[in-house]
Amino acid sequence: MYVLNSDQRSLADLRSYQDWYLKYGLSSVEGVAEVASIGGFVRQYQVEVDPVRLRAYGLPLQAIGRAIRRSNLEVGGRLVEMSEREFMVRGRGYIQEVRDLEVVVLGSGPGGVPILLKDVANITIGPEIRRGLADWNGEGETVGGIVIVRSGADTLSTIARVKERLQELKAGLPDDVEISVAYDRTGLIERSVKTLAHTLLEESIVVAIVCLVFLFHFRSAFVAIVSIPVSILLAFVIMKLQGLGANIMSLGGIAISVGVLVDAAVIMVENAHKHYEEWRGKRSHLEIIMRSAQEVGPTLFFTLLVITVSFLPIFTLEGQAGRLFKPLAFTKTYAIGLSSILAVTVIPVLMYWFVRGKIFSEKRHPVSRFLRFLYTPVLNLALRRRWAVIVAMLIILALTFVPLQSIGSEFMPPLWEGDLLYMPTTFPGISITKAKELAQQTAKIIRTFPEVKTVFSKVGRAETATDPAPISMLETTIVLKDPEEWRPGLTKDDLIAELDAAIQFPGVTNAWTMPIKTRIDMLSTGIKTPVGIKVAGPDLTVLEKIAKEIEAVVKPLPGTLSAYAERVMGGSYLDFDIDREAAARFGITVGDIQDVIQTAVGGMNVSWTIEGLERYPINVRYPRELRDNLVALREILVASPTGAQVPLGQLADIQLRQGPPSIKTENARPNAWIYVDLRGIDVGSWVKRAQEEVTERIELPQGYTIFWSGQYEYMQRTKARLMLIVPLTLAVIFLILYFHLKSIVKTAIVLSAIPFSLVGSVWIISILGYNWSIAVWVGMIALAGLAAETGIVMLLYLDIAYEDWTRKGRMQTYAHLAEAVDHGAVKRIRPKMMTVMATFFSLVPILWSTGTGADVMRRIAAPMVGGVFTSFVAELLVFPAIYFIWRGIQLKKGPLFPAAEGGEREGEPEPIEA
Numbered sequence: 001m002y003v004l005n006s007d008q009r010s011l012a013d014l015r016s017y018q019d020w021y022l023k024y025g026l027s028s029v030e031g032v033a034e035v036a037s038i039g040g041f042v043r044q045y046q047v048e049v050d051p052v053r054l055r056a057y058g059l060p061l062q063a064i065g066r067a068i069r070r071s072n073l074e075v076g077g078r079l080v081e082m083s084e085r086e087f088m089v090r091g092r093g094y095i096q097e098v099r100d101l102e103v104v105v106l107g108s109g110p111g112g113v114p115i116l117l118k119d120v121a122n123i124t125i126g127p128e129i130r131r132g133l134a135d136w137n138g139e140g141e142t143v144g145g146i147v148i149v150r151s152g153a154d155t156l157s158t159i160a161r162v163k164e165r166l167q168e169l170k171a172g173l174p175d176d177v178e179i180s181v182a183y184d185r186t187g188l189i190e191r192s193v194k195t196l197a198h199t200l201l202e203e204s205i206v207v208a209i210v211c212l213v214f215l216f217h218f219r220s221a222f223v224a225i226v227s228i229p230v231s232i233l234l235a236f237v238i239m240k241l242q243g244l245g246a247n248i249m250s251l252g253g254i255a256i257s258v259g260v261l262v263d264a265a266v267i268m269v270e271n272a273h274k275h276y277e278e279w280r281g282k283r284s285h286l287e288i289i290m291r292s293a294q295e296v297g298p299t300l301f302f303t304l305l306v307i308t309v310s311f312l313p314i315f316t317l318e319g320q321a322g323r324l325f326k327p328l329a330f331t332k333t334y335a336i337g338l339s340s341i342l343a344v345t346v347i348p349v350l351m352y353w354f355v356r357g358k359i360f361s362e363k364r365h366p367v368s369r370f371l372r373f374l375y376t377p378v379l380n381l382a383l384r385r386r387w388a389v390i391v392a393m394l395i396i397l398a399l400t401f402v403p404l405q406s407i408g409s410e411f412m413p414p415l416w417e418g419d420l421l422y423m424p425t426t427f428p429g430i431s432i433t434k435a436k437e438l439a440q441q442t443a444k445i446i447r448t449f450p451e452v453k454t455v456f457s458k459v460g461r462a463e464t465a466t467d468p469a470p471i472s473m474l475e476t477t478i479v480l481k482d483p484e485e486w487r488p489g490l491t492k493d494d495l496i497a498e499l500d501a502a503i504q505f506p507g508v509t510n511a512w513t514m515p516i517k518t519r520i521d522m523l524s525t526g527i528k529t530p531v532g533i534k535v536a537g538p539d540l541t542v543l544e545k546i547a548k549e550i551e552a553v554v555k556p557l558p559g560t561l562s563a564y565a566e567r568v569m570g571g572s573y574l575d576f577d578i579d580r581e582a583a584a585r586f587g588i589t590v591g592d593i594q595d596v597i598q599t600a601v602g603g604m605n606v607s608w609t610i611e612g613l614e615r616y617p618i619n620v621r622y623p624r625e626l627r628d629n630l631v632a633l634r635e636i637l638v639a640s641p642t643g644a645q646v647p648l649g650q651l652a653d654i655q656l657r658q659g660p661p662s663i664k665t666e667n668a669r670p671n672a673w674i675y676v677d678l679r680g681i682d683v684g685s686w687v688k689r690a691q692e693e694v695t696e697r698i699e700l701p702q703g704y705t706i707f708w709s710g711q712y713e714y715m716q717r718t719k720a721r722l723m724l725i726v727p728l729t730l731a732v733i734f735l736i737l738y739f740h741l742k743s744i745v746k747t748a749i750v751l752s753a754i755p756f757s758l759v760g761s762v763w764i765i766s767i768l769g770y771n772w773s774i775a776v777w778v779g780m781i782a783l784a785g786l787a788a789e790t791g792i793v794m795l796l797y798l799d800i801a802y803e804d805w806t807r808k809g810r811m812q813t814y815a816h817l818a819e820a821v822d823h824g825a826v827k828r829i830r831p832k833m834m835t836v837m838a839t840f841f842s843l844v845p846i847l848w849s850t851g852t853g854a855d856v857m858r859r860i861a862a863p864m865v866g867g868v869f870t871s872f873v874a875e876l877l878v879f880p881a882i883y884f885i886w887r888g889i890q891l892k893k894g895p896l897f898p899a900a901e902g903g904e905r906e907g908e909p910e911p912i913e914a
Contacts, residue, residue, distance in 0.1 A: 001182040001477065002166065002457060003039075003136050005143045008176045012127065014143040014320045015040030017173060019218040021615045022145060025169045031158030033150040036464035040136030040143035041127035041892065045101060045609060045618040048199045049600070049624065051637050053120045060639030061596055063106055063130030064620055065606040067117065071095065071104040072607045072618070094610040098123050102617070106410040121620075128617060129603070132460030132472065133436055136182070138443030139505045146181060146462050150332045152244045180550070182456035188417050190822070191852035192248040196255055197855070202845035203258040204228055206689075207838045211262060214367055214834040217352040223347060224265040230346070231261050236332050239621045244327055253331030256782060256860055260307070260336055260789075262345030263835045264300045268794065269893070270831040271296050273354050286352060293348045297797045302740040303789040304340040308333055309732050310785030313725040314778060320520055321718045321774050324412070328778065328860075371829045379825055379880060383818055383896055386881035390510055393756065393878050402761050403766035408682025410530075411718070413859045416492060417514040418852055422446065422476040422499070423528055425675060427571035430472050430662040432767045435459045438505065439474055445502050446478055451495055470662060477515055494667060500561075509564040511677045516860075526664070527710035529562075530683055531690075533674040537704035540660050542567065542569045543672035546704060550674050553697050554647050554690050559681025571661030577653040582835035586640045586651070593651055596638050601627050630654055666707075676710075682771040687712045718774055726781070731756075733788065746795060748877060753791035754784050757871035764866030767856075776855045779863040786839060786864065787871040793832060794875045798824035798883050817888050818896040821880050836872045840865060 004022075015037065019863070024341065025033045049064060077089030095101055102118035109115050117123065136142040149158050163181070170179055207228065211221040232254055244250055283291075314329035316322075340821040382389045404834045422442065439457040446455050456477045461469040469475075486495070496512045503510060511529055522528050533554070535546050547565035557565040576597050578590055598604050603621030626632045634649030648654075664671040678686055687708055707713075730751075737747040761780055770776060801824030803812045811820065844859035846854075 003142045003144050003180050003182050006177045006414050007276040010908040011040040013042050018143050031153035031162045034148040036146040036462040038144045040463040040538045043616045044128040046126045047620045048119045048623045051120045055645050068107045069607050085357045103898050135439050135457040137455050138447050159184050159186050164394050180597040195853050196251040199845050199849050203842040206841045210838045217833050223350045223354050224262050224269050227342050229337045234338045236336040242428050250327040250331045253328035257332045257335045259839035264340045265347045266834050289352045297637035306788045312729050313735045368830045382877045386745040389881045400762045408771040410682045410773045411685025411715040413773050413855050420478040421513050421515045425564045426472045428472050453481045510560045525709050529677045530711050531676040534707040534709050535672045537671040540568050543667045547672040559686050561677040561679040563676045566738050568672045571659050573659045575655045583651050586646050649817035683711050711721050751789040756874035757787040760866030760870030761863035775859040781859040782869040785866045796829040806903040814896050825880050
């Protein structure tokens with residue numbers, strides 16, 4: 001949005017510059033769908049007819065419209081040929097000025113004297129009737145333009161092109177005309193990208209440190225780390241080809257994937273270290289790399305498949321949720337898929353080149369020794385008390401229902417845009433003069449706050465079909481300064497509370513929201529507040545009564561900041577009830593009477609002037625003093641076919657009535673809407689309480705229905721879809737795992753990581769005070785893939801150890817099985833710990849981020865952080881216990897650790913080359 005200001009030009013001049021110069025110049029910019037004008041005055045040629053003089057000449061009112069139209073046109077006469085040249089014939093007759101209108105001929109008087117328009121009317125240039133206006137910083141009216149970006153176009157580049165074109169067009173304006181940007185999304189986009197870019201850098205550094213610490217070999221760490229920038233770069237290439245821009249969600253998909261990007265490479269490199277340690281000097285370097293890659297390659301492919309399939313529910317989201325989170329799902333899938341492709345193609349080559357030289361064995365590796373020291377006694381205890389461990393985890397899982405009950409619900413977490421939108425609601429029927437006064441007063445108060453940069457107030461509608469706002473709708477866009485310039489300790493909630501306290505006007509209900517969020521909500525459901533209550537039924541009077549009763553019920557509820565029921569019958573009407581019998585006695589049709597009402601009373605644009613590019617309406621009506629009271633209206637004359645002039649009062653009954661200012665319908669049923677703004681409570685909890693109160697205290701007549709809309713409607717719609725898609729996705733994951741593992745037991749063991757991961761998710765969401773939202777569910781869905789991935793890796797190492805012991809003939813007793821489990825769990829703790837720590841610490845920077853867009857990303861990352869922790873604990877303790885119980889069914893029972901019980905513990909098999 002931009003505004004035009006000048007201390008020398010009128011609002012009509014500024015509106016002409018906007019309509020006939022800037023609007024056309026900006027409409028041609030790539031990515032711009034429409035440029036809507038708001039404010040100022042549209043120039044109009046006003047023909048105020050004197051009915052007395054009109055009657056004296058015996059002319060009907062309709063004759064004026066016909067004469068003006070016949071006097072304002074141009075024609076073509078095809079061609080004439082003169083002097084061997086063609087000349088195009090033009091009959092030029094467009095009206096260019098008031099003088100041209102004054103000499104329009106209406107007919108002939110006595111003696112053949114022509115009757116001119118100026119003989120029966122006063123002709124001036126004035127303003128067109130307005131249904132909208134704009135104010136700038138409370139200093140007075142202004143003229144503005146609203147640039148609407150085309151669907152699918154890149155917003156940032158389009159805004160840049162618009163600003164560039166504005167600078168070019170400014171050269172064609174008078175020097176005293178200034179163009180100021182009232183609001184654009186550039187700041188929000190740049191702040192969001194900056195926040196996530198900074199977070200991505202932090203994540204990459206943290207993951208690099210984790211790889212260096214655990215591998216203790218710089219070149220090997222480089223091989224693992226290189227997959228991060230390469231995967232992200234290739235993901236950007238695909239995004240470019242797809243037309244997917246870099247925004248808060250597309251970058252967020254990469255941000256939550258950084259830790260996972262190295263998982264496949266880490267497992268490959270670590271497995272090479274393990275085999276390099278065992279086979280050094282016994283097999284060639286190439287064979288070691290190939291064997292180690294082949295051992296884990298198939299499992300890595302299926303982990304990729306599981307993570308990809310786990311995000312299918314996100315791709316099925318529709319509406320606002322789909323538009324928000326599909327970019328995240330795309331980029332996450334691209335990045336993880338590409339990293340896994342790199343792991344089985346490029347990474348082995350890099351391993352062949354770089355995994356050389358001095359490599360610490362796990363026995364000498366300080367981190368591995370420390371991890372083994374901690375994990376060995378814990379695992380031994382878990383194996384001894386395996387049933388107790390499983391029961392304990394089930395109890396912990398059951399206890400998760402305690403915090404689950406206290407978590408609220410909302411559709412989307414509050415994405416702080418950095419700017420505010422003040423949308424007060426007034427009673428219908430307010431005049432544009434009073435609405436202008438209210439907008440200026442509120443803007444002046446808002447402008448006094450030191451945190452406020454600019455204030456742009458809009459009353460009513462802009463000149464576009466996308467903005468059907470009534471005069472009673474006020475929108476004040478508040479651009480705030482950088483938070484560093486705010487008063488010390490002041491938060492956005494404090495600022496909103498202070499603004500709300502400062503603006504308290506009788507008959508005005510405040511609503512504080514954000515510009516982009518409100519536009520999306522209103523385009524989707526029509527509701528500008530977090531919760532909307534829609535009452536549907538046949539009778540508007542009954543609808544208004546029910547809406548007022550609901551307003552009275554929900555307004556006292558805890559968490560209600562404001563509640564306002566639209567007055568669907570609050571419009572004032574001046575009705576002309578035509579008496580058909582009286583009109584028939586004079587030979588006058590209903591259409592003749594309505595033409596007079598439409599023209600003389602309301603004023604009708606009968607034609608348009610053509611002045612170069614500019615077009616201005618020509619309006620015919622009676623003078624104001626003849627149409628501003630009932631007595632004068634009754635004296636308006638209607639011409640009969642006989643030439644008699646009949647007063648309108650004899651042909652129609654004129655009444656003042658109350659009626660609907662506008663009629664809202666959904667599914668072909670009239671609606672009354674109640675807008676509810678909330679503070680300090682989640683949408684789901686408030687709606688649940690409000691539904692109980694409304695059901696108990698409001699008695700609906702037959703044929704009337706209540707719908708709960710706004711964010712709640714979105715939330716219910718998305719919840720219903722997820723309840724259907726998520727179980728289907730889990731079923732697909734089960735089939736994928738079964739085809740890979742070829743065992744229902746193994747598949748069940750892997751999938752058991754998912755409920756265990758929910759323990760940490762639920763607890764951390766409760767501790768942080770977050771509500772259930774689409775962002776949290778996205779984090780939970782991403783967590784399901786991660787939990788399954790770590791479970792597959794754990795099972796892989798347990799199976800490798802079990803098969804190795806079986807092949808060597810050392811799998812007859814519990815002691816043998818305990819040794820194999822110890823080897824698969826304790827001896828391979830390093831790769832599992834590396835993948836989990838890389839994921840865990842890569843998500844932590846998101847949790848402490850505070851910039852624009854961090855609100856959403858924190859809620860995606862939080863369940864992943866808590867869930868990764870608890871699922872890993874379960875995999876270290878519960879998986880070995882379950883695996884031991886399953887594999888030990890057909891083995892000879894006995895002590896698990898003979899050495900600890902007086903015997904000598906048998907060692908693990910020697911390496912192959914020994």
